[in-house]
Amino acid sequence: MTAEAHEQTEITGEAELRELLGEPARRALDKERSALADVDREWLAAAPFCLVATADANGACDVSPKGDPAGKLALVLDGTTIAIPDRPGNRRADGYRNILSNPHVGLIFLIPGRGDTLRINGRARLVKDAPFFDGLAVGGRRPKLAMVVDIDTVFHHCSKAFLRSELWRPETWGRDAVPSRPRIAKRLESPDVPLEALEEYYGPSYADRLY
Structure with missing residues (x-):
């Protein structure tokens, strides 16, 4: 262990964490929902990019970026279910392998230029074919695989992280x-x-x- 590690003061319990950060506002807790609202559907139709967080049965984590033309990234199947297509990549399938042993996923959907984001937490399954694959085709090519997510919670997140990072300001790139x-x-x-x-x-x- 390094000298710097010896000097760190670690938090080991939630009570200690809450003492440091304080309690969340009721508004922040109450914004969670279990089904998509109309504006959530609009957001998913407009978003060309999302991050997919998974973990295996032992808790080892992965975050994978997904990108497609707006309207092809996520398909709403019903008020509590969405589908995200797979596209050609490096075939590591880290997140997909995690889902096979632990279905819990966390998703953040981004719209360029917007600081707020849409967050969805749920349980995923892998589907290798379904009629809705036709609606996810790009350039005439249907996906070979889709991740179908049954939604547990959905809510919109504020823009503080994007404002701090100045992510959408080209002069800072x-x-x-x-x-x-x-x-x-x-x-x-x-x-x-x-x-x-x-x-x-x-x-x-x-x-x-x-x-």
Whole structure:
């Protein structure tokens, strides 16, 4: 254990946590709902991006980003059920493997430029085909898999995190603050592959392989 770790004062119980942070306002507690409202449906139809948090049976966690054109990211099946399609990726399937042993998921849906977000917590199952897959096709390609989420709680979250981070202010964006994706891949994942080949792989044609 490092010297810095010895100097840390850890919180080990909820009472201690509440003493430090205080109690949540009644409004924050009461905003949880168990079914989608009309504005939630509108939000899901407009959101092109979400984060999916899962954990395996032992509690090991994963957060996976999901992105699609607005209207194709999440399909409302009914007032308490949504479906999120899978798209071609690296095939690690970390979150999906977690769901097979622990169905609980947490979702945050983002709309570019908006600081508030839509949060959904629920229980997920993996479906390899269903009639609604036709409505999730992009460019004529149906997904091979969808994550169907039975909603436990849904609520809107405030914009403090986005305001603090200035996430949507282009003048604060630091695109060149860290190495490019090809250079990261060269350094950490594919040291034997020429940088030129990685730059070509992650170049303009990369977008042609999204679906």
